[in-house]
Amino acid sequence: MTGSSSPPVAESTPGRAGLGPRAAAMLVFGSSAAVLVVEIVALRLLAPYLGLTLETSTLVIGIALTAIAFGSWLGGHIADQVDPRRLIGPALGVSGAAVALTPSVLRSTAEWAPAVLLVIASLTILVPGALLSAVTPFVTKLRLTSLAETGTVVGRLSGVGTVGAIAGTVLTGFVLVSRVPVSGILLGLGALLVAGSAWVEWRTRGWSGAPALTLMVVAGGLAVTVAPGGCDVETKYHCARVVADTDGTNGRTLVLDGLRHSYVDIDDPTHLKFEYVRAIASAVDVAFPHGEPLVAHHLGAGGLTLPRYLAATRPGTHSLVSEIDGGVVGINREQLGLRSQPGVDVRVEDGRLGLRRLATGSRDLVVGDAFGGVSVPWHLTTVEAMADVRRVLNDEGLYVANLIDHGGMDFARAEVATLGETFDYVALLGEPADVGLDPTAEPEGGNLVVLASDRPVDLRAVQKKLDVRRTGWKVTTGEDLDPWTGTAQLLTDDHAPVDQLLQPYSPQSGR
Template sequence: MATVTADLPDDDAPCPTSAPAGFGAAAAAVLVFTSSAAVLVVEITALRLLAPYLGLTLETSTLVIGIALSAIALGSWAGGRISDRVDPRRLIGQTLGASGVVVAFTPAAVRAAAEWAPPTLLLVATLTILLPGALLSAVTPMVTKLRLTDLTETGTIVGSLSGVGTVGAIIGTVMTGFVLIARVPVSAILVGLGLALVLSGIVFEWRLRAWNRLNAVGLTAAVALAGLAAYSAPGGCDAETQYHCVRVVADADHEGGRTLVLDGIRHSYVNIEDPEVLQFAYVRAIASAVETAFPGADPLQAYHLGGGGMTFPRYLSATRPGTQSLVSEIDAGVVSIDREAFGVEPDSGIAVRVEDGRIALRRLPSESRDVVVGDAFGGVSVPWHLTTREALEDVRRVLTDDGVYVANLIDHADLEFVRAETATLATVFANILVMGERRNLGIPSQTGVDGGNFVILASDRPVDPVAVQSSLDARSTAWGVLSGDELTAWIDDAAILTDDFAPVDQLLTPNRPQT
């Protein structure tokens, strides 16, 4: 009888099909779960890292999601190809360790690029999502290869590992969005995740008795260096909330002055010693609109969509004693900063609820407010669901017959968004005034359009545009007012925004200044 012999596989030969000792279903599930969860943690935190530099917009979210999906596709393909050529047992630990190092360096890399080399930001951001995402996504096909020891169980093994990976992605998403970001700085999340991945790789190799002490020390040292770089890199935050990177900047020229900076954008200026100080022109325009509509100092019932630094609610409390302001602010972290840094207290007549403004509008009684102020922003854009005709009809419902809606908007260049929002308001309210810098409104003797803030006043009763202009002039805003036929011509054929069609980010994006 002939004897058949087989050579042991060399490094480049296809890997054996038997699972390694100690590498069973539980170990496979842990590896797939961990790597899949880590991909989603990286994706969600990348949105937070990029928001201060690219804005918290639909385009930023689409970019990050697209890169993450590309990473998953690339990693799955590459991991499967490599597993057919090299024993995955030699690669899984190294893959986890390498992904951990890249993840840990992500905060420092993104912030350094944004501050010191802005043209490279998109490239750096792409690599910091693509590389770890691809490495982590390669783990699943490697593990699957090791588990496929019996072709009669192929469907069971592939299906179960796919399910475990999906559960891991869900847990990674939920834990990051609901727990981690609310309690831990983004830098700490990524450095901590990087360390966890490195340790996972070391443990895997130790179980296979392929542990290399020098490699383990090197990877751990790299993560430690990444942590140091993350906390010394520029662009840090005083606090990271569920929605924003927050800084409070003291005014060097005025002892009580404080500026609230959200994702790199100056949102509010507050003078904690004198709430009647209104530094930003758009806040002075809001004050002019309200004071023209309601002369004198009688108290008002006001509702504010968006809180920021609570500049205008504090102003109303100071100038109109007895005014009751209800504020809907979606970010609990910003509310905490308002109380701690700016001294906003409930007994000042300002009640703050942590909630989404559109949902809160539905709960307000009809004809219960004299003034509604719209000053909610995600990045440089008003959240689209607060701009639609349906949302504005709810605003109209909660206003008294003499009530006014005053909204702060930002737009640039062709002004497609602000003209669309004005056109939408005109379908709900009988009278509209638009305030802004004269060159942006096409007022005679002024030329050029570069955008900025606009304030719109909408009501069912006439508000004298001449009186509004006089108030603006008295406040040294250098702003103008559009109304009547001039406003109709300025709106032109702008689109009407509805819940079914409100491309706010797209209207803004072609006109947004380059960062």
């Protein structure tokens, strides 16, 4: 009877080809997981060169999705033309070799040919991502034997692939990144993919490229040892290095993702090297009586330069620090002398959540110095976040924040406007051209320091402190600050396009 049976879709039964349902599920699960591992680790590799911005994340996600779409489409098309048993092994093996070579290729390109970094970065995601995504249609083709089971097979393998992608995401984000260097993750993944390629070929026969690809994985491992851009420590969020002074002093610079974040003189915590730190210290010195102990909260740790300074100049001060990256805290303890610093407590937590845990009116001082690359995390910039800062400050309390911006200063203007919505008094410290006090010069951008309080601070005394510390910075407030802020938008939890407002930044200039 016509229609009583379905015509065959494949000429041979996969079980006889050495690829049963369990093996098929393993291949789809593993290849899908590997795509997400590559995507997440690519963000880590690119952070020192492109920053941890929304644009960078969007770029990497977009390229990964393109690779998945292209690989799935092309893999399905080729599977209809060529026996899939001849394709799975090469797809796994070549992607494994590409993944293993990625760390050295990307870091070398960033240092020696930065103009083509985006192209090379795209290829290091596209090539293995497309090859790995093609594995699912290859396996699906092999598992289909009749139209009657099409829905079951496709649905099952699609579900397995999704679970694999989830597993790869969770494993990388919660386990691997915090325990294994980025280069180690990719080298290990590359080796696993080449091993998987050899295993598939052993099951299906017909291809002998695994030894050559194994040599490429080994070459990738050797290349990582000589490639530039290495880290002393790879934390959950940063590629971190500590650079010691070469002049015989005990000064050390904390470098995160290629940017100088903090300078610490372990022997002399009152030695403040960076201008923005001297500006913050000047404001605090003026705002509170000399030597008076404070209860302070710090958003972001860096090298804990300000908490150390307060402990040294205001004995009895208690500084509580919210730092999201436990690796940075470990560096402070192991390499920057934190263990010997009384009065400084650090919590590994998100800064916004840390604020919520503080009692109302419990702090004299809040210092904002949290950064992802050169960007303040957006949720620490909004009207709602500033309302929480104001809540934890007492009536005489002061909020001091470090900002970085360039060009038109759109982000800095928006943040100053946001603070003006929350506090009665706001002042801005920075280079004269950057804060609108030198109309003859073009703003160069860099660090700015903003002060906010519900009581006035003696800004003339702050200016004198800035002059004594030879910063070259000026203070602007009131009628001078209003035109600089202009019609800048307020940042809110509902709309805070911080990464879009920030102007282009050159890593060579440092912080």
